[in-house]
Amino acid sequence: MSTPSLVWVRARPAGRSLLSLLLVVAFALSVLAVAGEPVAGSGGAKAAREVLASLLRPDLSLPFLRTVAEATLLTAAYAVAAMTVALAVGIPGALAVSGVLVRRRSARLASVSVVRGLFATVRAIHELVWALLLLIILGPNPIAGVIAIGLPYGATVARVLGERLTDVPAAPLAALTSAGSSPWQTLFYGRLPLAGADLAGYLFYRFECAVRAAAVLSFIGLGGIGFQIQIALADLRFERVWPLLAALLVLVVAVDRLSRYVREAGTV
Amino acid sequence: MTSPSTNGAHPYGCALEGVCISYAGQPALGPLDLQVPTGQAVALVGPSGAGKTSLLRAVAGQRRPGSGRVLLAGRDISGLRRAELPGLAGLMSQRLDLIPQLSVRHNVQSGALGRWGLARSLAALLLPLEHPPARAAARRVGLEQLLPRRVADLSGGELQRVALARLLVQDPAVVLADEPVASLDPARADDLLGMMRATGREGGRTLIVSLHSPELAVRHFDRVIGLRAGRIVFDLPPSRVTPAELQSLYELLDLTPTRP
Numbered sequence: 001m002s003t004p005s006l007v008w009v010r011a012r013p014a015g016r017s018l019l020s021l022l023l024v025v026a027f028a029l030s031v032l033a034v035a036g037e038p039v040a041g042s043g044g045a046k047a048a049r050e051v052l053a054s055l056l057r058p059d060l061s062l063p064f065l066r067t068v069a070e071a072t073l074l075t076a077a078y079a080v081a082a083m084t085v086a087l088a089v090g091i092p093g094a095l096a097v098s099g100v101l102v103r104r105r106s107a108r109l110a111s112v113s114v115v116r117g118l119f120a121t122v123r124a125i126h127e128l129v130w131a132l133l134l135l136i137i138l139g140p141n142p143i144a145g146v147i148a149i150g151l152p153y154g155a156t157v158a159r160v161l162g163e164r165l166t167d168v169p170a171a172p173l174a175a176l177t178s179a180g181s182s183p184w185q186t187l188f189y190g191r192l193p194l195a196g197a198d199l200a201g202y203l204f205y206r207f208e209c210a211v212r213a214a215a216v217l218s219f220i221g222l223g224g225i226g227f228q229i230q231i232a233l234a235d236l237r238f239e240r241v242w243p244l245l246a247a248l249l250v251l252v253v254a255v256d257r258l259s260r261y262v263r264e265a266g267t268v
Numbered sequence: 269m270t271s272p273s274t275n276g277a278h279p280y281g282c283a284l285e286g287v288c289i290s291y292a293g294q295p296a297l298g299p300l301d302l303q304v305p306t307g308q309a310v311a312l313v314g315p316s317g318a319g320k321t322s323l324l325r326a327v328a329g330q331r332r333p334g335s336g337r338v339l340l341a342g343r344d345i346s347g348l349r350r351a352e353l354p355g356l357a358g359l360m361s362q363r364l365d366l367i368p369q370l371s372v373r374h375n376v377q378s379g380a381l382g383r384w385g386l387a388r389s390l391a392a393l394l395l396p397l398e399h400p401p402a403r404a405a406a407r408r409v410g411l412e413q414l415l416p417r418r419v420a421d422l423s424g425g426e427l428q429r430v431a432l433a434r435l436l437v438q439d440p441a442v443v444l445a446d447e448p449v450a451s452l453d454p455a456r457a458d459d460l461l462g463m464m465r466a467t468g469r470e471g472g473r474t475l476i477v478s479l480h481s482p483e484l485a486v487r488h489f490d491r492v493i494g495l496r497a498g499r500i501v502f503d504l505p506p507s508r509v510t511p512a513e514l515q516s517l518y519e520l521l522d523l524t525p526t527r528p
Contacts, residue, residue, distance in 0.1 A: 175365035178330055179438045180354035180382015185389045189378050193369040 054238035064240060067228060072247045075224035078146060078214040083207050085150025090157025093119055098162035100191060101183045116159075123155035127213050131220045140221035148220060149213045153206055160202055168194035197263045204259030211251055225251075278342035281306040281442050281474025282327050282357070287336035289322045289498075297322040297498040299336065304491075306341070306441075309465055309475040311485035314495035315518055320478035321362070323495070324444045327476065328359035341441060354382040358440035362447045364431040368420035372411060375419050375430050377402045379437030405436040409463055425456045432460070436467055442474040450480060457481075461488040482514045 095101055096115040099108035125133075131148035138144040165187070173190045181189060192199070218226030225248050232240035280303050288298035297319035304310055312320045325331035326338055329345050338345040340356040348356070358379075366375050377392055377399045384392070391397055406412045409429040414422065419430060428448055435443060445464065449457035461477070465488055468475040479485050485492045486506040494501040494517045502513050 171361070171363055172365040172367055174330070175361065176367075176378060176381065178328065178354065178359065179379055179434070180351060181378065182381075182386070184386050185381045185384070188390060188393055189370070189374070189381065190367055193367050196369045 050236075051238045051241075055242055057239055058242040059237070059239045060243065065243065068225075068243050068247050071223065071225045071228045071244065072251055075211065075214050075222075075226070075248070076251055078142065078149075078222050078224060079207060079210040081146045082149035082153065082210045082214060083203075085146060086153035086157050086206065086210070087203075089151065089154025090161060093154060093158025094161035094165060095187075096162075097158050098166045100165050100187060103183060119155040119158050123152055123159065125152060127152050127217070131217050135220050140219075142221055142223070145214070145217045145220040145222035148217060149210055153210060153213075157203070157206060161199065164195040164199055164202070165191045201259060201263050204255060204262065208252055208255045208259075211255060212248075215248055279305060280339070281308065281341065282476070283339040283342075284323075284326070285337045285339070287323075287326055287333045287338060289319070289326060289331060289333050295498055297326070298333075300498070300500065302493070302500070302503075304442075304474055304476065306474055307469075307472050309468055309488070309490045310477070311489035311492050312476065312478040312495055313480075313482050313485050313492060313514075313517065314501070317497075318495040319498040320495055321446050322498075324359055324446050324476065324478060327442065328357050328444050329353045330359065351382065354438055354440060356440060357442040357444060358435045358438045360431045360435050360443075360445040360448055362450060364427055366419050366427060366430055366434075368418070370419060371415065372406065372417050372419060372422070372430055373398070373402065373415040376406055376411075376415075376433045376437055379405075379434040379439075382438065399437070401439075402433070402437050405433040408436065408467060409433045424451045425460070428452065428460055429463075432464065432467070436471075439471070440473070442476065443468060445475075445477045447478055447480065449484065457484060458487075465489075482509065482517075485509075 093115070097112060097119060099112040102108040102111060127149050130152055131145060134144040134148050138147075168191055172194065173186055176186050176190050214222055214224060215226040215229075218224065218230050225244050229241055229244050232238070232244065282304050284300055284302040286298070287300045289296050300319075300323070312323065314320055322331060326333050327340070329338070329340075329348070332346070340348075343356075345353070345356075367378070370378075374393060380399055380402070381389055392399060403412065403415070406415055409432050411426065411429050411433055414426060419427065422430065428451075432445075432448075435445075443464070448464070449460055452460060461484055464475060464477065467473070475489075477489070482492070486509055489506060491503070492506050492509050493503045494513065496517055501517055502509070504513070
């Protein structure tokens, strides 16, 4: 009578289903492995009440708000500095990792695999671990913090940017090449515009991550929001934590807005 | 925009000698011999899969023939330096292959990249500079008003003219176009082909254009070549193309093995 609206087109390969099942089990087991200590002890509940109570009476005194404003600007400045390092590493890195400037196929494959391995290693180490390593080498100072963020972010930017530059439609690039365009010219007249607004959006997302990382890495000597939160917590002045967190939120939202504005304005 | 390379140069703009092309073992073209005198306007007609695109790509140097030779102005295409090809032949593909995010001006100017160094290319892209031949080409195809517009915002007929203007800036001796009017209404198709003919004549360029419509081929070109299953079925001046000839071209399609 009536035909069914949906029918199975083809069975999934048994191997893939098995793999999916194994992954689900592995993830489920990993949660059990973490559960050990009770989450909130008797002292913890009291502290939680104090923290929540402080939410009703945040410290909004003028001198403290001044501190918050300064800390916010400082965090933003470190994030910008870290992003500058990330771009200085990541943009040349993206060109090397993607091999888009190398015409010969064999040379491209060789250079790409070497550079890709190098960046994968840098990226594999989290910015917190970089900070600990650099703390030992350079001591606690802002430069160490900026490098700790900028280096792994640069490696990540290199990878993602490199992929975006490779994953553009091939035909328009071939048309440029046949008009005599060199790989460098094709980069600027083809790859970058084709990757376009997407690229700007990703870089702003990285900037947002850098803001949060800069707030976390106060122990290495990055002043700013993270450092102020650390002080407030050490003094048990929870009423000061909330305005600082609000400032961090404002900063992240501001970056997000800026990103949207830039993407809507379009490139070139 | 005259092209000095064609003035008093080789009598044949392009020539094919025993050219064969196959895709994944399936023959697509040839063996094919063809000579096109410099300055002639040739239309290729025939059903889909007849080998029109393969022929154009071979002449443009984008597809190396399995056997045979392609000559541009008497020179074997396989012996050319990379930088020489853009001045000898240029192909406007069916998809046009423009960069939608860039302006009309930058797309048209990109035809000159083969003659520009990187510094000049970047200056032309990032600074408000203009390449006078690009404006001239845009004016020639009626796009001058649209120069600052983004290509993504244009209509189909306008896109076709941007691609033509880019090719005029590239200034090849042999202009090749693959189905340039496939997506245009009849009036615009006439308009574009007339424009291609006129710009070809001005530059002394050789013109080879593939078309679906035999009527347009007869109306605009010096010579009409019928292709079917990779072979030349007829090769006639437009006055001698008869309905019977055209019928043979399309009717016999049913007898030939179809190809993806």
